[in-house]
Amino acid sequence: MTTPAYKRVLLKLSGEALMGDDAYGINRATIERMVADVAEVTQLGVELAIVIGGGNIFRGVAPGAQGMDRATADYMGMLATVMNSLALADAMRQAGLTARVMSAIAIEQVVEPYVRPKALQYLEEGKVVVFAAGTGNPFFTTDTAAALRGSEIGAQIVLKATKVDGVYTADPKKDPAATRYSTITFDEAISKHLQVMDATAFALCRDQKLPIKVFSIVKPGALKRVVLGEDEGTLVHV
Ligand code: UDP
DSSP states (O other), X not given: OOOOSOSEEEEEEOGGGGTTTSSSSOOHHHHHHHHHHHHHHHHTTXXXXXXXXXXXXXXXXXXXXXXXXXXXXXXXXXXXXXXXXXXXXXXXXXXXXXXXXXXXXXXXXXXXXXXXXXXXXXXXXXXXXXXXXXXXXXXXXXXXXXHHHHHHTTOSEEEEEESSSSOBSSOTTTOTXXXXXXXXXXXXXXXXXXXXXXXXXXXXXXXXXXXXXXXXXXXXXXXXXXXXXXXXXXXXXX
């Protein structure tokens, strides 16, 4: 089975996913492996947009930002996502993919600004689009940026890459009896208090009827299986 289940997807990668086993920053081998996963998906003909976090470099609510004005700290967090986006796009180019970074904050000497029609054009041309600087607003997260951009570009699904291979009945690290949900509705996730994305992002996806797939980015081949519509991770749907 090599027919993708989706034509256009929005992939959300956390900043931490780039760290590998390092304490912070970008791990070269990890980013290269991630790019290889991305390449597999683009080879299937799927249009791919990526939102990347910044937690590996800076997090607005982290101890290091304590005492700082929240909005200032959040802008620093958004700039961290720009650095990650540049690193990711560079690694993609080195792997032979065509990537474009578009920023929600104007820094035109570095990356082009986010312009929706342009992003749609790039996707139609088969380029991988990396959305940098989150939503461009403090007090939000890159999960929300993923829900927002995913809705704007008409993605059929938001793929939330995590270190765990889906949503579990309980924390699998604490409870060995915890089992993975293959699918779950938005309402079930709310009533069971399951954390899928942050509340704003989750509400936006739910309103827009935009399904979310939570899957493991550390599991080899998982991204491709997700895009092929296989039983990988957890599908959150209306
Ligand atoms: N951020 C923000 N607005 C946004 C997206 C991100 O203010 O729209 C800031 C916020 O401070 C956040 C940081 O950027 O802590 C990094 O983003 P996030 O925590 O979502 O990254 P991840 O956890 O996915 O690495």
